[in-house]
Amino acid sequence: MYRFVLTRQWVCLTLIGLALIPAMIKLGFWQFHRHEHRVAQNQLIDANLRAKPVPMTEVTSPGHVVPRADYWRAVTATGTYDSAHEVVVRMRTDNDDKVGFHVLTPLVLADGRVVLVNRGWVAGGDDPRAYPPVPAAPKGEVTVTGRLKADETSGGSGIKDRKGLPDRQVMLINSERQAAYLGKPVLGGYLELTAPVPADGKPEVVAEPDHDSIGPHMAYAIQWWLFTFAVPVGWIVLVRREKRDREAAAAVGTAAGTAASEREPAATA
Helix, strand or coil, X not given: CCHHHHCHHHHXXXXXXXXXXXXXXXXXXXXXXXXXXXXXXXXXXXXXXXXXXXXXXXCCCECCCCCHHHCCCEEEEEEEECHHXXXXXXXXXXXXXXXXXXXXXXXXXXXXXXXXXXXXEECCCCCCCCCCCCCCCCCCEEEEEEEEECCCCHHHHCCCCCCCCCCCEECCCCHHHHHHHHCCCEECCEEXXXXXXXXXXXXXXXXXXXCCCCCCHHHHHHHHHHHHHHHHHHHHHHHHHHHHHHHHHHHHHHHHHHHHHHXXXXXXX
């Protein structure tokens, strides 16, 4: 009755279905783990943003690699801006996705160590290779508050570190490279400024990271698992349809044969 499932066509179809089932289960768990990672990251961002700011010198030091647990942690620093060694970071977008620059200004602490402060976004000028118009940093001793961020690398950010850039322009915010440029010890990571906000809003302070949306990953996981169940169900439906079509074809053939045999004696007579 079901011997047709042993034909080459049906064996190939069955093998494809058997290969799809574990692949789709794995894809479902991949999306589920991405969902878990997103939820955990949102919780970390929320907790670190709401935490009481601590001195940046308590959580990092020169050469220190900022761990994920400290990402977006609220930190403070007191010092004097070194505007002479300010640089801009190319190909950065503002809160409306316009491309421009981030302004990276060294803040020299009382002990001579340096905190890199990302003061925010500015638009580029008419010449993309020229240093853009940047509002001057406050003079004298200042206390800044911001989010602790890890040093950027090409591997971690996906940003290619191009060579031969114009003077005082960089692609990545990296404390080790800025330490070599400044000739001073620089605390690992950098401070993404949140306060004080410039009166005229320039540079434009970097927006708070999104930690409300969980993304579509759970929906995708459920979708893949539903596809997994659909494969054997679909196979059964196709088998039954094939059986029904074969039986119908056989019945038509039998009826045609019977009719022919009934006409044959009459023709002989």
